[in-house]
Amino acid sequence: MSNDAPLGGGPADSVPTDRAPTDRAPTDRARAGRAHARRAPDTFVNGPSPIAVTVDVVLLTLRSGQLCVLVTQRDSPPFQDGWALPGGFVRVDEDLDASARRQLTEGTGVAASGHLEQLRTYGRPDRDPRARVVSVAYLALLPNLPPPPGTDRDGPTARWWPVEDLGSADGPVLAFDHPTIVADGVERARSKLEYTPLAAAFCEEPFTLAELRRVYEAAWGAPLDPPNFRRKVLSTPGFVVPVGARAAPRGGGRPAELYRRGSATALHPPLLRRSV
Amino acid sequence: MSNDAPLGGGPADSVPTDRAPTDRAPTDRARAGRAHARRAPDTFVNGPSPIAVTVDVVLLTLRSGQLCVLVTQRDSPPFQDGWALPGGFVRVDEDLDASARRQLTEGTGVAASGHLEQLRTYGRPDRDPRARVVSVAYLALLPNLPPPPGTDRDGPTARWWPVEDLGSADGPVLAFDHPTIVADGVERARSKLEYTPLAAAFCEEPFTLAELRRVYEAAWGAPLDPPNFRRKVLSTPGFVVPVGARAAPRGGGRPAELYRRGSATALHPPLLRRSV
DNA sequence: ACAAAAGTGTTAATTGTACACCCATGA
DNA sequence: TCATGGGTGTACAATTAACACTTTTGT
Structure with a gap:
């Protein structure tokens, strides 16, 4: 560390102490509002701006032949009931990857095992009406989970x-820019x-072809x-190993x-979907 | 994010005002230190933490048959002269993409045209010794630029x-986790x-095959x-159009x-490098 | 005429696709 | 023994890779 760039002078207890993003706590009252009133003027041009950093996770799994994404119901505005x-x-002090695993475990009870990769970061200034929030989205892939997570809680479902x-039309109303994030996650997975x-x-080990x-x-x-398909998979070294x-x-x-x-991490040559 | 949760009540001027990780501005004075002193205790568990958000740009171009990356020299610690x-x-109030273009133009005089895409976000807690800084990295590709940018300035070179x-050994010493970022950018481009x-x-229009x-x-x-190569390119609709x-x-x-x-955005089928 | 770079043609090898056919099991 | 899904064989089509050959320029 060094003295080069003095961190700001504000004492620690002057930073925001508000509630979490996944607020589903009953104490969640609206203190939010007026995000723009807190937005930095030009005095922040050469220094850090007050931007909150969050992590959102697109968790995909396969359930009865369908690709499914895990979502939680909101209980407060904006997008209440969405x-x-x-x-x-x-x-x-938390690494981004670790934060993503924590959000999964804490928020939904989903085990933090399985594939997890960073997807993309979303930062449109108007993506959250309450404040400037930059979200690092993650993509998680898991085998089908025996219990549909979260349905038995009395908190957010x-x-x-x-x-x-x-x-x-019969699909869910997704909050914020989450439709985009989910779409990006699905396309990344595909x-x-x-x-x-x-x-x-997506497969529980051991699995069949x-x-x-x-x-x-x-x-x-x-x-x-x-x-x-069988020939293709078996001819790619390290894709699967027989048990x-x-x-x-x-x-x-x-x-x-x-x-x-x-142990393979890439497919050479690829297994291309016949699209175009 | 997206998740709800009123952002905290801290006033704007209580957030960190430290300099960016890539700080090389002449006005860069030292006002502080003690980054860890500001790190949030458990009271921040449910609210936004004071994390600075920056953008770093990996700008690649082709110069005399070599793939090159644009770097600027630091004039203050840490990594002084790196x-x-x-x-x-x-x-x-700035979009991430717009911020990336601005960093390029302001910092190096490089025209903000050309290809620009988000690369990945880097957020290891210790990546900047002065404070918690999450950096959204971008990848920019430009044709060879007539003047090597920035060499005639008396500010950072x-x-x-x-x-x-x-x-x-005769390569540059890159600051922070920039070696990783550059490596990721180069691999993404490749x-x-x-x-x-x-x-x-990478080609100035019009160009030859x-x-x-x-x-x-x-x-x-x-x-x-x-x-x-010629047949491959010409047989892909929308890759190039004859002038x-x-x-x-x-x-x-x-x-x-x-x-x-x-007008093509993808190559079907791809033009694979013969590796592995 | 020769060298150099662009562009065309041709063929062999590889890979992908379609589908016939055999294997192992439950009912 | 029939239905069902797993697994093998094989022929054909499509693509790739290698390289000979022609065209158009400067010297």
């Missing part, structure tokens, strides 16, 4: 929503299936040829071989 | 540095060449077969046809 991504303020329903072994993050294939089919909305056992047969059909995630 | 990416604080030299028409962002090909060769460090003229012949060889950037 749905929002799990998220909240970043603590001053969490639920899975199929991503297909997001634009439609395209990363092409050139990374990420599809396995059919389960892995259904991830692609759900994400891309198109069927894949099972024989060709040496077979799945328990269920309801007819030959039992499938079991695999777990391999 | 090199840093152009960047600075985000203003409270800016210069291009070949990305090949970055790890070596991989986006594969599946987007982004290479054209040979110039476009040299972008790939410089970025990937391997020669490409000119006939096959209907020929370049002025220079020093032997048939004059090349001229093209400009097309």
Whole structure:
């Protein structure tokens, strides 16, 4: 550290002490308002501006063949009764990745395991009507979770929503710029299936190749040829490794071989969806 | 964010007023220190923490067949006399993208035209020894600029540095976590060449296919077969559009046809580098 | 005429696609 | 033994890669 740039003079107790972003606490009263009144004048041109930093998480999973996103219900304005991504303020000594895992665990009870990657940062000045908030969005991928998280709490309700329903009339009303964030997250997941072994993050280990294939089919909305898919996956070193056992047969059909995630981080060549 | 939660009541002037991580302004005086003294205790658990938000820009261009990054010299600690990416604080009413363009123009005199995209956000708590600073990094691509920007100023000096030299002993000492940011930016550029028409962002319009090909060769460090490259580019709709003229012949060889950037945003199928 | 760079043609190898067919299990 | 899904084989199409060859310029 150094003296170069003197940190501001304000004492610690003069900084904002307001409530969390994922405020669903009953004490959440509206003190917010007047965000613009707090916005910095030109005196901040050469120094830091009062901008809050939050993390929002797009958690995707596969539920009965559908790609679903986890959202929590809001209980206060703005967007009261609407749905929002799990998220909240970043603590001053907390790494961004760690904050994302914490938001998931604290806000929804979802285990913080599984794939987590930074998605993108959203910072339009008007994205939150109350204040200037910059949000670092994360993308999390998990296998289907036995209990739909959060539904048994009396606090804010969490639920899975199929991503297909997001634009439609019977879909949820997403708060803030969360429609954009979710859309970006879904598109990131879809395209990363092409050139990374990420599809396995949706599968509980050990998994069959059919389960892995259904991830692609759900994400891309198109069927894949099972024989060709099998060859493709097995010919990519480190995509999956055989576990040496077979799945328990269920309801007819030959039992499938079991695999777990391999060590590969990229697919060469990629497994391209036939789009354009 | 997005999540609700009234932002705290702290007055604007109580937030940090420290300098940016990339601070190189002459008015950069030392007013303080003790960053940790301001770090939030548990009282901030549910509210916004005093975190500064900055933007750093990885500006890449092609100079005499080498991929180069723009860096500016620091004139104060930490990392005094080291090199840093152009960047600075985000203003409270300023969009992140707009801030990135401003940092480029103000800090280095580089025209804010050309390709600009968000790269990733860096927020390790210890990335700046003076205070908690979260930096949204951007990636900018420009054609070779006639004047090496910033070399004639008496303020901080800016210069291009070949990305090949970055790890070596005769390369620059990059401040903060800027080595990581530059590496991520270069890798992003290299991989986006594969599946987007982004290479054209490095070319002054109108350009020849040979110039476009040299972008790939410089970025990937391997020669490409000119006939096959030509067919590939021309068979991708919207990658480039012919201008209907020929370049002025220079020093032997048939004059090349001229093209400009097309409207395509993706390459189907991609133009893969033969790696692995 | 020669060198150099642009551009065209052709072929072999590789990869992707479609689909017929066999295997193992439950009913 | 039939239905169902897993797994293998194979032929054809599409794409890529390698390189010979022609065109157009400067010297």
